[in-house]
Amino acid sequence: MEFLPADIDATAAVALVAATFIGNIISGIMGVGGGIILLAVMATLMPAAAIIPIHGIAQLGANIFRGTIQRAHIDWLTFVWFAIGSVVGVAVGGSIVVTLPPDILRAGLGLFILYAVWAPRLKFVSEGNVITVFVGVASSILTMFFGATGPFAMALLSQRGYTPQGLVGTHSACMGAQHGLKIVVFGILGFAFSEWLGLVAMLLLASLAGSLIGSYALRRISAGAYAIVLKVILTALAANLLAVAFGIYSIT
Numbered sequence: 001m002e003f004l005p006a007d008i009d010a011t012a013a014v015a016l017v018a019a020t021f022i023g024n025i026i027s028g029i030m031g032v033g034g035g036i037i038l039l040a041v042m043a044t045l046m047p048a049a050a051i052i053p054i055h056g057i058a059q060l061g062a063n064i065f066r067g068t069i070q071r072a073h074i075d076w077l078t079f080v081w082f083a084i085g086s087v088v089g090v091a092v093g094g095s096i097v098v099t100l101p102p103d104i105l106r107a108g109l110g111l112f113i114l115y116a117v118w119a120p121r122l123k124f125v126s127e128g129n130v131i132t133v134f135v136g137v138a139s140s141i142l143t144m145f146f147g148a149t150g151p152f153a154m155a156l157l158s159q160r161g162y163t164p165q166g167l168v169g170t171h172s173a174c175m176g177a178q179h180g181l182k183i184v185v186f187g188i189l190g191f192a193f194s195e196w197l198g199l200v201a202m203l204l205l206a207s208l209a210g211s212l213i214g215s216y217a218l219r220r221i222s223a224g225a226y227a228i229v230l231k232v233i234l235t236a237l238a239a240n241l242l243a244v245a246f247g248i249y250s251i252t
Contacts, residue, residue: 003198005050012045013199020206024062028214029221030233031066031168032150035059036240052144053186054196054203056179059150061204063176065211070169075162081129082153082174085136090181092141103245110241113155117234131156140178144185150175151237158234164218164226 004013019041023034038058042051067074135156139149150171157171187193193200221229 005195005199007047008045008199013202015041015045016199017202017206020058020203021210024207024210025214027062028066028168028211029218030230031171032154032237033233034062034210035150036237050196053183053191053193054200056182056186057193057200058203058207060176060179060183062207062211063172063179065208066215067169067172067176069211069215070165070172073163073166073169074173075166075170078132078157078160078170079173079177081132082136083177085133086140086178086181089137089140090144090185092137106241107245110238110245113151113234113238113241117155117158117231117238136174136178140181143178143182151234155234158230164221164223168218
């Protein structure tokens with residue numbers, strides 16, 4: 001298939017499109033989960049140098065679609081503070097943490113998610129703009145290395161008392177800004193996005209279809225059930241990070 005990059009055959013492309021579609025149904029409902037699913041599939045099928053940049057484009061599209069669908073529910077003030085932090089984090093470019101072993105970063109990320117999900121709600125976390133900027137900075141640095149740091153931001157936003165639609169919409173807006181900034185940085189660094197346009201187009205179409213289905217299902221979930229399921233998903237994602245960090249299994 002000529003519109004695919006040389007390193008991706010038709011079977012791999014179908015698998016990537018399927019993972020994008022399924023992941024966006026999950027993220028359309030819960031706000032998180034789909035990015036990590038897609039990242040895991042990409043890690044087995046794509047060249048290492050292309051994983052984070054192409055994952056960023058796919059996630060940018062997915063978050064734009066979800067944010068547009070839920071635009072009436074977005075907390076734009078939180079978005080602005082998070083975006084400010086994201087600009088700072090991308091500008092830093094990971095120079096502070098690049099010398100740390102990746103497993104230390106994964107362990108720290110997993111522990112933060114567990115703390116934010118299960119600790120008593122703290123006022124400075126659930127209401128403070130400073131912590132929003134901090135999460136924007138930290139997650140922007142981490143996303144340059146791991147790609148899918150949505151659960152990190154979701155752990156903060158889930159404490160703010162949003163409706164399910166408000167949570168998904170606000171999270172999508174925040175992560176969309178972050179992925180957009182990341183793509184700009186990879187472009188400046190010289191990544192050849194043009195070679196991947198055919199596959200990117202397929203992933204974006206799958207993202208749109210999955211987001212529409214997931215957002216439709218979201219309207220039919222009660223707030224109570226949503227909160228319980230979200231806690232379970234975030235806990236599972238944190239446990240996955242800790243398992244990789246402590247060598248229980250490898251993602252490569």
